[in-house]
Amino acid sequence: MTIAVEANKKLNKIEKAKAEKDGLAVKDELEHFAKIGWENIDKTDLELRLKWLGIFFRPVTPGQFMLRLRIPNGYLTSEQMRLLADIIQRYGDDGSGDITTRQNIQLRGIRIEDMPDIFRRLKAVGLTSIQSGFDNVRNITGSPVAGIDPDEVIDTRELVQQLQDMIVNHGEGNPAFTNLPRKFNIAVEGSRDNSIHAELNDVAFVPAERDGVIGFNVLVGGYLSAQRCAEAIPLNVWVPPNQTVLAISRAILTVYTQQGLAAGLRANRAKARLMWMIDNWGLDRFRAAVEKELGHSLPTAAPMTLIDRDKQDHLGVHPQKQAGYVYVGLHVPVGRLSAEVMFELARLADVYGNGEIRLTVEQNLLIPFVPEAQVPLLLAEPLLQQFQIAPPPLLRSLISCTGKKYCSFAQVETKGRSVAIAQQLDAQLHIPQRVRIHWTGCPNSCGQPQAGDIGLIGTKVRKNGEMVEGVDIYRGGKVGKDACLGERIYKAVPCDELPEILSGLLVEHFGATPKEI
């Protein structure tokens, strides 16, 4: 038996499909797919490889695709937002957008026959969806207030854009990083408040000062999944914020891709994230492999990171580092957008700001560069009555994954239910502090429930002899400095009992008191 055949036996089903035909190969077939229609596309191309272009077949709404973009550092322009609105508008009620927990945008309702034209239009405004799904590096996150935060350590915008350009070859697709053993998350923090949940990423760069130079310490191996949740651990290296960040990212991705098979990562997808390579090899061997790939050794980590603040949610009106300007953080309930509001957001960014829009991992958005004198006019705009700057406490910090409406993994409906329960409890209770409730429809944990003050993971529960929608409840997640994951405190609570249980938790642990009726 040849070595190749022996190695192939160790590949899981997805690896075999990738070995037969690379995911990126469908890029050249998109026009053809548009002509033949989704029903005639090969099943593996339809359900798997199209994700390399950011195109997700949705079994819940067959024929209406989800398109996951890349919005590096969560930074987009009014022109880009207007185009995204225009793309979904033609699908009427089926068309919508979501701000995701990776500071990104997903569009829904899209027909395959329109994709080639949509791709041309995205390119024309500098957007891409390439390699945003499956075994690729996902949207790269950075501080939403990069370049405008008066207390910022490093402006991450250019660095994040350069990283994306390197990894996806300026939107053309990059065969070097298209066959990772699994998905891969990268975050670059430049603020003091850990605005991007560094600990949840496969690789995170966090600001740290060494010998008077500000650069980054590197964390590796963080991830959430149904089987295991791991906080990222220090690689014990420090890198200056220039090309070294790109070089070390390239080296880590190369080691993970090229040595993943030897490290046993391509046999079982539940044991294929970067942390498993570190577990299998040990941190020292992993670091040595990265340094070898890099061609030189790296200085040890700076003793302290510069993350020393509680996490901000950026809602409301905040002074910028540019005198006379503020940024205004708008709350977008569970990140859901319609074409109409997207057009309106683009208009507000142009009229009141400089045309920029920033997205946050809390599924909200900011309009920066608003002259102080313009603030009262902006706050009086009708959209700000819907996307408020100071919503009630539970709604304010609510996060939810996609859930049953569009996701076939979901055990429960999330977005609508989470808003309804938050509104009910906000009406019943005085809640003196921010309580971050994270909903996620299944144990995959896209809504980062382990990061929430309270986290809810969808599950099925038997009640009165019937299977009903329910949740496991987590508590104790901390974000910002000293971030840590929460732990499960209740199993299998039926959703109709949730308002009472959550109310009890809010009173017992978060100082809530009933409102006088």
Ligand code: SRM
């Ligand atoms: Fe996720 C799979 C949605 C952030 C962990 N995630 C999925 C799929 C693609 C499953 C599917 O095909 O239906 C979901 C698409 C549903 C849809 O139609 O929207 C999905 N994930 C999302 C989003 C949209 C949730 C949201 O509402 O914001 C987020 C998109 C981010 C982006 O813009 O790229 C999203 N997913 C996350 C995060 C959070 C994060 O990155 O900080 C996690 C946990 C962190 C992590 O990955 O380590 C996450 N998603 C998963 C997993 C479990 C990964 C694993 O190693 O097992 C899956 C399933 C898988 O990959 O096998 C998954």
Ligand code: SF4
């Ligand atoms: Fe779908 Fe589960 Fe992710 Fe929610 S957590 S989007 S239900 S895969």
